Amino acid sequence: MSTAAAPSPVGKNAAPILEEARNRRTFAIISHPDAGKTTLTEKLLLYGGAIREAGSIKQRKAARHAASDWMAIEQERGISVTSSVLRFEKDGIKYNLLDTPGHKDFSEDTLRTLVAADCALMVIDSAKGVEEQTEKLFEVCRMRGIPVITFVNKYDRPGMDPLEVLSNIESKLGIHPVAAAWPLGYGTDFQGVYDVIGRKLHLYIKASHGAREADTEIFDLEEGVANAQLSESVKEAFMEECELIRDEFHEMDPDEYNTGKATPVFFGSALSNFGLDIFLEHFRNLAPQPQRYTDNTEQLRSLDEPFSGFVFKLQANMNPEHRDCTAFVRVATGKFERGIEVKVDDLSKKIRMTSPHTLMADDRSLLEVAYPGDIVALFNPGEFKIGSTVYKGEKKKYDVIPLFTPEHFIKASSKDPFRRKQLREGLQQLSEEGVVHVFEVPNGVGNELLLGTVGVLQFEVVQHRMLAEYKVEMHYTPVPYHTARWLPENEEIISKLKTAFSTHVTFDLDENPIALFDSAYALSQAIEKVGEENLFKFKR
Incomplete structure (x- = not known):
């Protein structure tokens, strides 16, 4: 059991730290192999303005590899084998996206990464529903007590009807699925997505190879359905389904969502970019702000305490020309500044952090400051290990990674x-x-x-x-x-x-x-x- 929250320090730095923390969203993407997770990751970067053109590993016409699959073996095999840390900003919110391995053999890296995330985005293939690896990763999310948001992908291909997908999620995971969006048609007839939260229907025009954002027209529900190029029977079935689900999200119990008993469900296609605008618009409000961590004395630390964080990932030789090693630190409390002197675990000496970075896969850029929820990439002088606590001031230790x-x-x-x-x-x-x-x-x-x-x-x-x-x-x-x-x-x-x-x-x-x-x-x-x-x- 955690003790009462530690009192916040009195000082001019406390309020800015809390304000910065409120603008962070740190999340991991989890899925079964081939559910389209890497493609969705790239499209979130596209819509977030972090990249100008998507280079899906499934779409070789672009002649580019996915930004998140940077290691040579990943590019050769077309799978993610190590977690990538990606960052983008949209509408004043800074997103820290932890792209995790989809292959079942790399679940240990995924499990460690979930410790650094405040919520998980679960990607499901519309044709296959919940698969084995998804179930395993969902159980880790449930064990950690973090919220899960679901994106049902590949609706531009033949698959289950959306009501069947909701039933599949509930039966396989024991979680209540709540429709936050609803597809208009599927397979080759997939033309739009109804925004259940915003009460608007988005009709899409497919972009070339999905490399850029899809052109979108937004209508009230009835007007949008009338403009869709679909048979009357498909339109009637869609309107009936919307009548069934249109109030579900607004009636969802927030406590059920926060405790992992309910999951908002979005539908779309990462490849053709359908439904991504709706998802990102509402993700900022659904994804929680940075959580507070309990240290090894069972004290729940306040976000505005002096800087502390923990190492959840080490990556050696990101530059094969040098024997470098990068430590990825989740900021748990306080303000991290370039040049800050920190201690590591029980070591008495201080280490000056002169070259902290933020990353876009293997592309580094110098980082001046970071706040709770942010991921900082640090040069490892040989003192960091997975699970190490990095802190300034009063000693802290987070035993969060087994x-x-x-x-x-x-x-x-x-x-x-x-x-x-x-x-x-x-x-x-x-x-x-x-x-x-x-x-x-x-x-x-x-x-x-x-x-x-x-x-x-x-x-x-x-x-x-x-x-x-x-x-x-x-x-x-x-x-x-x-x-x-x-x-x-x-x-x-x-x-x-x-x-x-x-x-x-x-x-x-x-x-x-x-x-x-x-x-x-x-x-x-x-x-x-x-x-x-x-x-x-x-x-x-």
């Missing part, structure tokens, strides 16, 4: 024995980024390391980046571990498990102990020996 348990393991070595040093250095850096868990091999030889990931495809990313960035060609050997659990730093428990049936105890590069089990039976035996409360699926 260690997730790896599900897949391999032994890794360098094919060239003379590059063992580079192997360890590279894997150390990828481990600090959270790309892979790195362990000493139980009873292993010195030139091997044990790698653990949440998804199998992460091993491919590790292999790709080690070769591209460290010139290390890796050799993988499968290992038979069935499952794993993090352990407390307790010598008695560790000693008991070292002698347990088909159980192997080792440590990661930060000396966190973990038990590896050959089978489900071995795990059950370990539970009997030390108790389930001492075997963690995740560890803070």
Whole structure:
């Protein structure tokens, strides 16, 4: 339980900080693979004025890659494998958009990113409805207690009718879907979207390849339907549906939305830009302002306290020509200024932040100030780790990002024995980024390391980046571990498990102990020996 809010400091800086915070919206985009998340991300940047022309990875005619898919492997495969941090401003509101990996194997990066977001935008394919990865990510949002806003995409293709989509969302996620917009026609007949909130019908003219904003005509409902080039039966069905849903949004309980029991649902097409103007117009009021975080003393910190934040992501070698490492910090309290001196976790020395940046994927621009909700990219001098707290003044610590348990393991070595040093250095850096868990091999030889990931495809990313960035060609050997659990730093428990049936105890590069089990039976035996409360699926 959180204690009462800390008293706000008295001073001339408090009011401007709170005013700036009110103008921030920090959100993550989540979806199943191929639901159109990356395309939607680009279109939000287009409508927000951050880019002049969209370059969807699905639309090769533009001969550009998506702005958010900046890593070489992402551009090659057409998928997002790491979270990108993007920023744009529209109508006085500064949006911090966290574009997360859609592939199921990269859910760990997504889970960490959701800690830095105040709400989530859930993208659903109109033909497929709620899919497996969407369900998993939604559960994380529910666990975190953040609101979820839904965008049903690809309505310019054949798919479910909108009432069926709402039913699908409710049955799969157990959340009440509330129509905030409604499509007029679908597939090749998709011509417009009714703005349920604003009570207006938007009719669209498709732009070339969706590279620019769609031309739009806005009407009262009846007049707009009369102007639509659709059959009378389609128009009649649309009017009947609008009668059913037109008051739902206005009757939605705000508490249900804020607690994740209800989700506003928008319909459209990110590819052709239909419905995006309506979504963005209302997103600024639906997305919450920056939340307040509870520190490790259970104190709810005020937004206008002196600066503090936490590292939720590390990204090495964004410039492959240099061995750089960038730390992404979510500002939790106060005002961050370029040149500020901060402390990190328990380190006594101060570090001056001379070159903070904001990012458009890998395109950096110098940042002078930042406020609660903002994401700051900092050069990592080697002191930051995922979960580190950065602060000025009174010491603070946010224990908000757990260690997730790896599900897949391999032994890794360098094919060239003379590059063992580079192997360890590279894997150390990828481990600090959270790309892979790195362990000493139980009873292993010195030139091997044990790698653990949440998804199998992460091993491919590790292999790709080690070769591209460290010139290390890796050799993988499968290992038979069935499952794993993090352990407390307790010598008695560790000693008991070292002698347990088909159980192997080792440590990661930060000396966190973990038990590896050959089978489900071995795990059950370990539970009997030390108790389930001492075997963690995740560890803070």
